Amino acid sequence: MSAKEDFYKDLLTQVFDAGVQAAQPGQAIQAAWDSHIAPWLDQMAPERERVWVFGAGKAAASMAKALEAAVNGKEVLQGFVVTRRGHDVKTSTIEVLQAAHPVPDEDGQRAARRLYKSISEVPSSDAVIALVSGGGSSLLSVPVRDIPFVDLQQLNRALLSCGAPIDEMNVVRKHVTLTLGGQLAQVCSAPVFQLLISDVPGDDPTSIASGPFSPDESTFHDAVEVLRRWAVQVPHSISRHLDKGARGEVADTPKRSSLVFRKVKTHLLASNLKSLNAVTQHLEDKGYKVLNLGDTLEGEARDVAQVHAAIARQAAMGQGGWPAAPLAIVSGGECTVTLNETQMRQARGGRNSEFLLALAFYLRDLNADVDVAALAADTDGIDGIGGHAGALMLPGDRQLCKSAKLAPQLHLDQHTSYDYFKRLDRLLMTGPTMTNVNDLRIILIGKP
Structure with missing residues (x-):
């Protein structure tokens, strides 16, 4: 790894650690x-x-x-x-x-x-x-008395893969x-x-x-609507209970x-906001201007990545009125990854590593005078399937990807971001951090 890559890797992991420590x-x-x-x-x-x-x-x-x-x-x-x-x-x-x-x-x-x-x-x-x-x-x-525990487990699996935001998933959980x-x-x-x-x-x-x-x-009506809106297939015991509640036969x-x-x-x-503030302070102390996008970002991981990539691209090219490099873009919140049954069986990764893979894909043809590096990770130390907290994107990864004959688009489509970043040796492995304030995403454009 080059001195430039070491600089970005060390700084990104230090900044992530600062966010995690703020949540202890x-x-x-x-x-x-x-x-x-x-x-x-x-x-x-x-x-x-x-x-x-x-x-x-x-x-x-x-x-x-x-x-x-x-x-x-x-x-x-x-x-x-x-x-x-x-x-x-x-x-x-x-x-x-x-x-x-x-x-x-x-x-x-x-x-x-x-x-x-x-x-x-x-x-x-x-x-x-x-x-x-x-x-x-x-x-x-x-579970309530008329719902078997195995049906509750099946409901959780379905909710986790449907792409619904966490607050809507919780509406259903509360009513069963x-x-x-x-x-x-x-x-x-x-x-x-x-x-x-x-x-x-x-x-x-x-x-x-x-x-x-x-x-x-x-209400029970809200729970029924969440399942309908996200086309979630649930066991009969759950739909029956929610329907009874919607009719007023079960106390809300x-x-x-x-x-x-x-x-x-x-x-x-x-909270995520407190950790973002700690991240912002750490980066400012290092000489970066910081664009803090806040702690309420939600949506499909690749869609959120596309927006971040657009901002990063313009900033790196000196376009769009964004602050000049060195600039850091930080954000929190929670992305989602929607999976069908086949993808559920083959997926390896998580919402943060998928975000970062999508970010790398959308910046694949960026030709700027400044480097772009990034990290996306879950503050609890576990990002989906694989045992990693998230991943890093460093300068030089595009050439490394070509040398390893990796196909980013294929890994995105198959939701196997873990495999992609493992091949590049870019997984962030922290183990459990003993706290949990959601995700941190950090993009560095240039160095002080």
Whole structure:
């Protein structure tokens, strides 16, 4: 690898690490404990014997460890959290359970059923701290009584491959489970302080892990419409349940007007926007002008890549009124990749590596005086299928691609971005980062 490629690779990975570090729960939970949680506990549960801790998500274990450190023995903590397998950390008193993600497995169902039962038994004089982060939707999947668990698994697979944005997928999930869409708050008689790490565009608490402790304004009619709009084929038990709900034969999820939410307090610890701000600051310190496109970008990965490529092309060529190089383009949010059944079986990669492959394809004929390099990765360290966090695009990759006789368009069409970047030795491998605030995309045009 040339010195120029080393420069871009090192800088891109440093910047990504800065974004991930900004989403770690440690300092944020300590500050929340001192300023918000401790006073709230004295107000809402002055006669508490203990503080119960429950949670779910990819960051749940690291949040539990940070909470233990913040409490520092001042309270009796009891409870457990469930996280994605491989995302566990060692805790002292809060138990950590592991289960599959994104399609729930039996371990996850057992953990979620245990959590549902445990939280309903917390004495009203005690208090609950709920640790909620992205990934919690599948880790808290307890289907309603008339839906078999295997049908819920099939629904999750169908939703993940249909191309629907995360908030619409969550509308359906909330209406086929006992645990999502505010239903955990509904069965808990004690006051709840929920700490959130957001992986959804806009940081809406009702969408983070499908809002187990947040009001849900969506309806059964909305869930039916999502399935229709995205042509999602679901098992009969699910369509039957949703139809019954739409006819008013099943109680809907609790809404904002419900009295149960008077006892719920919500605090946002980390988000994609906070990580983007950290990325922006790091790049500015390195001498880049930064074009921050925000944290709410959604859409098909290759479509989002086409827009980014158009901006990068004009900026690199000194056209379109964009700031001159050295320029960095950064964005967050969450792309989607729509797959049919055949593609589901052969796909290897994820939404970030697919975005980057599409970006490289759309810039394949760029002939500019400045170099263009890029990174796209998921802040949780796992991008789809392959065990990678994402990938890098470096100067010289076009020649390397030709030498390796790779066909970018073929890998795009087959959704095998992992194989493409593995051949180029451009995969970003971080392992689980113990947090999750969605995706970061960074494009560098020139160097200071």
